[in-house]
Amino acid sequence: MARKTYDNKYILVSTSVFFFLSSLCEDEISCLNEDGQPVDWFIMYKLPKYKQGNVGSGVDYMYLDPSLPNWQMSKYSVNTSEGALGRTLSQLYQRYMSNSSAYMLYNDAPPVLKYEYNYGHTKGALLFDQFQGFWLTHSIPHFPPFPEMGFGYPSTGKLYGQNIQCTTYNYKHFQKISQQLGYINPYTYNCSIPSAYYTKMAEMAQICAGKSVTAVPRRRLEKLMSVNGETFLSFAKSHSYVDDIYAGWIAQTLNTDFLVETWQREAHQLSSNCSLPYHVMNIKRVSLTELVTFSSYDDHSK
Numbered sequence: 001m002a003r004k005t006y007d008n009k010y011i012l013v014s015t016s017v018f019f020f021l022s023s024l025c026e027d028e029i030s031c032l033n034e035d036g037q038p039v040d041w042f043i044m045y046k047l048p049k050y051k052q053g054n055v056g057s058g059v060d061y062m063y064l065d066p067s068l069p070n071w072q073m074s075k076y077s078v079n080t081s082e083g084a085l086g087r088t089l090s091q092l093y094q095r096y097m098s099n100s101s102a103y104m105l106y107n108d109a110p111p112v113l114k115y116e117y118n119y120g121h122t123k124g125a126l127l128f129d130q131f132q133g134f135w136l137t138h139s140i141p142h143f144p145p146f147p148e149m150g151f152g153y154p155s156t157g158k159l160y161g162q163n164i165q166c167t168t169y170n171y172k173h174f175q176k177i178s179q180q181l182g183y184i185n186p187y188t189y190n191c192s193i194p195s196a197y198y199t200k201m202a203e204m205a206q207i208c209a210g211k212s213v214t215a216v217p218r219r220r221l222e223k224l225m226s227v228n229g230e231t232f233l234s235f236a237k238s239h240s241y242v243d244d245i246y247a248g249w250i251a252q253t254l255n256t257d258f259l260v261e262t263w264q265r266e267a268h269q270l271s272s273n274c275s276l277p278y279h280v281m282n283i284k285r286v287s288l289t290e291l292v293t294f295s296s297y298d299d300h301s302k
Contacts, residue, residue, distance in 0.1 A: 028132055029132055029133040031084070031136070032087040039065050040226045040227060041066065042165075043164070044061050044074075044164040045062045047060045047292065047294070049160075052293055059078045088134060092147060093151060096148075099196075100194075101133070104125065104191040106122065107187060109141035113189060120184040120187070120239070123139060124137040130196070133169065134166050134168050136165070139164075139300055141157065161294065161300060168228075169224060170227050180222055180234050181213075181236075182214075183215040183219065220236045235249060237249070244270055244280070246260045247273035260281070264296050265297065282296075286299060
């Protein structure tokens with residue numbers, strides 16, 4: 001599975017559907033790579049338990065960041081704190097009681113608590129201070145744990161494939177991210193937005209306080225730039241936007257056909273769409289390497 005770019009832009013799709021020339025310093029909040037070093041962004045693909053008829057551990061994953069030409073199999077397991085995911089979130093678990101930084105954990109299927117149907121079908125975590133931070137989005141139900149519980153990975157997240165994507169942004173971009181969150185209506189099960197952030201992060205502060213945010217118009221496209229100058233496009237939609245986000249909006253906006261993988265286990269599956277100028281086709285099988293292939297039926301990563 002190749003990494004794909006369009007005009008040097010990456011795409012961020014949540015349910016809302018997701019030059020700063022400086023080196024990343026170790027004491028700054030950042031996405032961290034497999035060695036615990038600051039990195040501009042990374043993507044993890046947690047492999048499903050069943051691949052090509054073989055039974056795996058359910059916690060193996062492949063990893064990609066700007067320093068790598070292709071996906072590589074991680075030497076770590078996703079349920080340990082040693083890999084990129086555990087190292088990145090450890091910053092949140094160490095800082096969550098500090099008033100100098102802000103954080104938010106959101107998941108429509110939160111850990112311990114019941115599934116929340118009245119919120120956006122979106123999952124992620126943010127941590128930032130008045131200099132920079134990270135935005136981590138993923139597809140894993142019941143994750144991550146509450147800060148006081150420390151890092152952990154749910155047993156329910158082992159069976160299917162899952163995806164995790166992390167990007168490091170400077171502070172000014174978190175105001176844009178705050179506005180995007182107002183559209184996706186995340187279920188925030190744990191957060192802290194200190195008063196120093198209220199003015200610029202108004203939507204985050206409202207969401208953290210349990211208040212709804214009125215999103216007008218129904219959707220919003222935002223250009224976000226990572227600390228090292230990569231451009232990401234964040235497509236955010238509210239609940240009132242009822243069209244298929246890939247066929248009706250993303251493909252037509254970027255003027256390109258798309259191969260899209262969605263959750264195929266529900267009764268009302270979306271079919272491929274070839275009626276619009278740019279087409280969206282469903283993926284039936286994922287191939288990351290010649291040895292790592294699996295059916296979309298076993299993949300929750302979207």
